[in-house]
Amino acid sequence: GKTLPDDPQYDLHLYRGLWLLSGSVKMMPKVAKMRARPDDIVVASFPKSGTTWMQAIVQLIMYRTLGTITRVGLSENDWCFLDLAHNADPMPIDLLDEQMSPRLIKTHLPWDLLPKSIVEKKCKMIYVYRNPKDVMVSLYHFCKNVPEVIHSCPHETFEEFVQAFLKDRVIYAPYFENIASFWQHRGDANVLFVAYEDMSSKPQETISRVANFLGEPLDKETLDMIVRKTSFGEMKKSENVKRIIRRSSIAQSLAPRKPDGTNFHFLRCGKTEEWRKEFSPELAATADKWVTENLAAAQLAGFSF
Numbered sequence: 001g002k003t004l005p006d007d008p009q010y011d012l013h014l015y016r017g018l019w020l021l022s023g024s025v026k027m028m029p030k031v032a033k034m035r036a037r038p039d040d041i042v043v044a045s046f047p048k049s050g051t052t053w054m055q056a057i058v059q060l061i062m063y064r065t066l067g068t069i070t071r072v073g074l075s076e077n078d079w080c081f082l083d084l085a086h087n088a089d090p091m092p093i094d095l096l097d098e099q100m101s102p103r104l105i106k107t108h109l110p111w112d113l114l115p116k117s118i119v120e121k122k123c124k125m126i127y128v129y130r131n132p133k134d135v136m137v138s139l140y141h142f143c144k145n146v147p148e149v150i151h152s153c154p155h156e157t158f159e160e161f162v163q164a165f166l167k168d169r170v171i172y173a174p175y176f177e178n179i180a181s182f183w184q185h186r187g188d189a190n191v192l193f194v195a196y197e198d199m200s201s202k203p204q205e206t207i208s209r210v211a212n213f214l215g216e217p218l219d220k221e222t223l224d225m226i227v228r229k230t231s232f233g234e235m236k237k238s239e240n241v242k243r244i245i246r247r248s249s250i251a252q253s254l255a256p257r258k259p260d261g262t263n264f265h266f267l268r269c270g271k272t273e274e275w276r277k278e279f280s281p282e283l284a285a286t287a288d289k290w291v292t293e294n295l296a297a298a299q300l301a302g303f304s305f
């Protein structure tokens with residue numbers, strides 16, 4: 001069944017093979033009809049893979065300034081998160097036709113559920129991915145602390161959450177199908193794959209790669225500026241990246257108690273290999289086995305983390 005007994009408000013629904021919040025399911029007809037332009041730029045990913053970070057990088061490359069990233073905004077360099085049911089009327093997707101080019105679009109949808117016109121117009125797409133154990137840690141803390149997604153996650157402990165993740169029963173799961181759906185298109189001229197770990201260990205090189213892909217090669221000064229402005233510390237200070245306050249009562253009751261009790265920052269920790277702190281050796285072994293099995297799939301031939 002779709003309802004888990006312990007959370008009466010459990011809200012995760014299977015839509016064409018993808019687990020979505022009911023709000024996102026309702027968005028899908030509108031998303032499918034979205035009219036892409038050839039110069040739209042799309043950042044795609046499984047949640048918590050470094051999407052926001054890449055959005056900031058792309059925004060700085062294209063507009064030289066950090067606009068709104070995680071909040072709803074309507075100025076020219078604001079991002080439109082396609083598949084999120086925003087609590088706003090009109091929603092960003094309703095205003096896309098009026099937005100100036102190049103438009104910046106974020107999505108967590110797998111390739112097959114992208115609006116047809118994004119594929120037909122061959123929009124440039126940057127696909128961001130991250131070590132799945134770090135994704136699990138990041139997504140767990142996100143789901144436990146952010147009211148908008150809390151009802152996708154009735155799991156109390158990290159271990160329960162990981163078990164659900166491995167069964168593809170978390171928001172935007174299945175994880176590997178998301179990656180595989182884009183990996184099939186890795187040879188397309190309009191698709192670029194970028195690892196969170198590369199953004200972290202070699203920002204200069206990775207940002208240059210993104211800029212060249214976007215047809216906007218950077219001089220050294222601009223490159224240094226972008227590296228600086230998209231460092232974890234600088235982005236965390238930025239007004240444009242969201243600090244999320246837990247406010248729903250269920251979030252309060254489900255979320256593990258934090259020392260400060262109230263604040264969860266979207267930029268939580270920002271490190272690679274953080275999974276080592278949260279996984280027991282047994283749980284890590286179980287997750288690793290799942291990863292190995294999934295990487296053996298034909299559609300992921302040649303892919304590695």
Ligand code: A3P
Pocket residue numbers: 045046047048049050051052053134137138139141230231232233235266267268269270271274
């Ligand atoms: P953590 O929860 O591990 O800290 P997404 O944007 O896809 O939801 O991904 C969010 C993750 O990316 C979070 O991971 C967040 O801290 C991390 N992140 C965002 N901006 C970053 C930056 N400038 N440097 C490093 N990590 C960043």
